Amino acid sequence: MFENILLGITLLFSLSMLTAIAGGVVGGVLIGVLPGLTSTMGIALLIPITFSMPPAVGLAMLGGIYLASTYSGAISAILLNIPGTPAAVATLLDGHPMTKKGQSTRALALATFGSCVGGLISVLALLFIAPPLAEFSLRFGSPEYFLLAVFGITVISSLSGKDVEKGLIAGVIGLFLSTIGNHPLTGFMRFTYEIPALYDGIPLVVSLIGLYSIPEVIDMLVTRASGEKIKLDTDKSNPFAFLPEVIGQKLNLIRSSLIGIMIGIIPGVGCSIGGFMAYDGAKRSSKTPEKFGTGCSEGVVASETANNAVTGGTLIPLLTLGVPGNPVTAVLLGGIMIHGLRPGAELFTVNADIVYSFILSLFVSNILFVPVGLFMAKYCVRLIQVPKSILAPSILALAVVGSYAIRGSVDDIWIMLFVGFCGFVMQFFDIPRAPMVLGLVLGTMAEGELSRSLALVHGDVTAFLLQLVTRPISAIILILCAISLFQGIKQQLRRN
Amino acid sequence: MSFETNRQDRLISRLNKDRVFASGTLILAAYLGYQAFSYPVESAFFPRVLSVLLGLLALLLIIRLSLRQRKERSVGKTIETDASTLSAEWRAIRSAGMVFTSIIIYGLLLTLVNYELASIIYLAAMMLIFGFRRPVITGSISVGLTVLLYTIFFHLLGVSRPESLLFM
Numbered sequence: 324m325f326e327n328i329l330l331g332i333t334l335l336f337s338l339s340m341l342t343a344i345a346g347g348v349v350g351g352v353l354i355g356v357l358p359g360l361t362s363t364m365g366i367a368l369l370i371p372i373t374f375s376m377p378p379a380v381g382l383a384m385l386g387g388i389y390l391a392s393t394y395s396g397a398i399s400a401i402l403l404n405i406p407g408t409p410a411a412v413a414t415l416l417d418g419h420p421m422t423k424k425g426q427s428t429r430a431l432a433l434a435t436f437g438s439c440v441g442g443l444i445s446v447l448a449l450l451f452i453a454p455p456l457a458e459f460s461l462r463f464g465s466p467e468y469f470l471l472a473v474f475g476i477t478v479i480s481s482l483s484g485k486d487v488e489k490g491l492i493a494g495v496i497g498l499f500l501s502t503i504g505n506h507p508l509t510g511f512m513r514f515t516y517e518i519p520a521l522y523d524g525i526p527l528v529v530s531l532i533g534l535y536s537i538p539e540v541i542d543m544l545v546t547r548a549s550g551e552k553i554k555l556d557t558d559k560s561n562p563f564a565f566l567p568e569v570i571g572q573k574l575n576l577i578r579s580s581l582i583g584i585m586i587g588i589i590p591g592v593g594c595s596i597g598g599f600m601a602y603d604g605a606k607r608s609s610k611t612p613e614k615f616g617t618g619c620s621e622g623v624v625a626s627e628t629a630n631n632a633v634t635g636g637t638l639i640p641l642l643t644l645g646v647p648g649n650p651v652t653a654v655l656l657g658g659i660m661i662h663g664l665r666p667g668a669e670l671f672t673v674n675a676d677i678v679y680s681f682i683l684s685l686f687v688s689n690i691l692f693v694p695v696g697l698f699m700a701k702y703c704v705r706l707i708q709v710p711k712s713i714l715a716p717s718i719l720a721l722a723v724v725g726s727y728a729i730r731g732s733v734d735d736i737w738i739m740l741f742v743g744f745c746g747f748v749m750q751f752f753d754i755p756r757a758p759m760v761l762g763l764v765l766g767t768m769a770e771g772e773l774s775r776s777l778a779l780v781h782g783d784v785t786a787f788l789l790q791l792v793t794r795p796i797s798a799i800i801l802i803l804c805a806i807s808l809f810q811g812i813k814q815q816l817r818r819n
Numbered sequence: 820m821s822f823e824t825n826r827q828d829r830l831i832s833r834l835n836k837d838r839v840f841a842s843g844t845l846i847l848a849a850y851l852g853y854q855a856f857s858y859p860v861e862s863a864f865f866p867r868v869l870s871v872l873l874g875l876l877a878l879l880l881i882i883r884l885s886l887r888q889r890k891e892r893s894v895g896k897t898i899e900t901d902a903s904t905l906s907a908e909w910r911a912i913r914s915a916g917m918v919f920t921s922i923i924i925y926g927l928l929l930t931l932v933n934y935e936l937a938s939i940i941y942l943a944a945m946m947l948i949f950g951f952r953r954p955v956i957t958g959s960i961s962v963g964l965t966v967l968l969y970t971i972f973f974h975l976l977g978v979s980r981p982e983s984l985l986f987m
Contacts, residue, residue, distance in 0.1 A: 371972070372971060372972075372976065374976075375976045375977065375978075486837075486880070488876050488879050488880040488883070489837075489840075489880070491876050492873065492876050492877065492880070495869050495872055495873045495876065496873070498865075498869055499866065499869050499870075499873070502865060502866045502869070506862040509859075509861055511858065511859060511862030511863075513854075513855070513862065513863060513866060514851075514854060514866075537918060537919075537922075540918055541911060541914045541915045541918055542911075544914040544917070544918070544949065545907065710950075710951055711949070712946055712949035712950045712951035713946055713960060715945070715949055716941070716942050716945035716946055717942070717960075717964055719918065719921065719922060719925075719945065720925075720938060720941065720942055720964060720965075723922060723925055723926065723929075724934075724968045725972075727929070727978075727981060728972045728976065728978045731978055731979055733929060733930055733981055736922070736926045736929075737926065740919065740922050740923070740926075743919075743922075747915050751836075751911060751912075751915075752837070752839070752840040753836070753837075754840065769865070770865040773864070773865055774861075774864070774865070777864065782861070
């Protein structure tokens with residue numbers, strides 16, 4: 324492993340890598356600050372830019388966007404009481420009250436340093452947990468990989484919406500979209516209606532752009548009439564003066580990081596839950612729990628440390644098993660796959676240089692967003708004042724040009740429009756989009772592995788089903804699928 | 820209208836929307852199943868399974884919604900939809916119509932005139948339509964963003980510009 328780390332370091336310290344990381348971090352901070360622009364949408368829109376880059380450089384940029392946007396949601400949460408991303412919701416509780424007391428720089432510094440520590444610890448966990456887990460995945464055969472895809476969709480379907488059926492329907496529709504085009508083994512054309520642009524299937528990135536940009540823009544237009552004037556902050560103290568205060572909260576930092584990593588590893592739970600759980604943990608173990616909610620530094624540090632620790636956690640099942648933990652990593656998986664890489668043992672052996680440079684780039688991103696975030700924070704607030712009547716057309720233009728750029732085909736604009744329409748219909752009917760993304764991303768793998776499994780038993784469906792319950796690993800994955808469905812149904816019943 | 824009645828109306832409205840969605844999904848499953856079963860089994864086993872699964876899930880949702888509505892009715896809840904929910908839905912549909920039409924026009928413009936002209940016209944027109952009425956800023960942003968996207972995609976990434984009928 325250490326040779327691979329050295330290999331990764333050699334790749335990391337090239338001008339193109341460092342520029343990509345810096346670009347990703349700056350872009351990520353901007354995306355996270357702007358309410359309405361989510362990390363998922365940002366990555367989906369920017370994948371076309373990374374498409375023609377070398378895989379290591381492209382992935383480093385996407386990683387930078389992911390980490391920085393998760394962190395920078397806290398900036399608007401602290402300064403304006405508007406969480407830039409769902410991950411920053413728990414930060415509102417104490418971050419904004421600190422701003423009201425005239426301590427915005429302190430709150431921003433605590434959030435930034437906390438995020439940095441949480442992110443660094445989680446990347447360390449990724450670096451040491453992922454390789455053995457990837458090696459373990461060598462024991463997986465076609466049935467196990469098929470079931471992993473099913474597991475990913477079941478988990479996200481069960482946990483991402485109000486109704487389990489709706490989540491599962493979204494997942495199945497995503498899987499259906501992935502079957503458009505030729506069959507992975509026989510090459511037979513399905514659902515193409517003699518449209519040449521569909522022969523190779525729906526391009527993943529184009530559909531991600533459609534699914535995450537168009538419904539968001541529509542939503543932006545529906546909610547654009549908020550004429551509230553934003554009050555800019557005037558606190559000008561030195562943020563680095565608060566570094567010792569963060570370092571002083573060692574136990575809080577470690578506890579919140581561990582909570583974040585664990586939450587990240589469990590698919591479907593997400594950054595905001597991680598933030599809330601760590602906040603709750605900090606409150607329970609605090610000597611002054613009554614101060615929580617009034618501008619308490621422990622609360623800001625706990626929630627921000629945890630939500631950035633989630634990022635490294637979510638990458639563990641993503642890189643080793645191909646199971647994304649949340650919608651952002653589902654899109655990131657798409658970004659990994661368009662570079663011809665496949666998660667699992669192969670990624671850590673054949674493409675070790677790429678994956679290790681990617682993991683190491685996350686260390687750099689985590690450190691880089693500290694000065695970038697602290698410097699940009701106050702200026703970013705002005706960006707929030709950009710009217711949605713400017714932001715919406717700009718996103719649409721980027722979506723159209725980005726979709727065209729993937730294959731240099733105007734037909735892809737129409738495909739993006741079609742998937743965007745599906746996304747709008749889903750948003751209109753309150754159907755979660757994350758399972759559909761996962762279905763789209765994992766569909767080809769699921770169908771390929773299913774076909775291979777069936778071929779191994781000469782097309783005998785009963786023998787295939789028997790295989791699923793008799794092979795130990797596949798039986799465990801089946802049980803996990805059942806547990807996740809049960810959890811989803813239990814939650815639904817409790818809500819009703 | 821009291822808050823509680825509003826809440827009940829919204830709930831009923833959601834139930835109606837859910838029923839429309841479930842019925843639509845059932846029709847979609849039937850259509851996709853019809854298509855999938857017309858392909859050879861070795862190339863369409865997965866879509867066949869998916870169509871059956873989709874149909875079953877839609878049926879399950881319809882049954883659950885019917886049971887839930889029966890329960891709501893038994894405690895005397897009305898089936899009317901409140902005006903604010905309806906107006907928000909119409910606003911969403913109107914905005915969606917505007918966005919989809921605009922992208923179709925932009926796509927067609929790209930193939931008719933060139934990328935630069937199409938993008939500047941599109942961006943300026945959309946800002947105007949969405950309510951931004953400051954011509955100098957509109958013009959500057961339209962030109963600036965067009966140049967930025969051109970530089971990233973067509974200059975730095977080397978993607979070839981879309982072929983157009985009228986201009987190069």
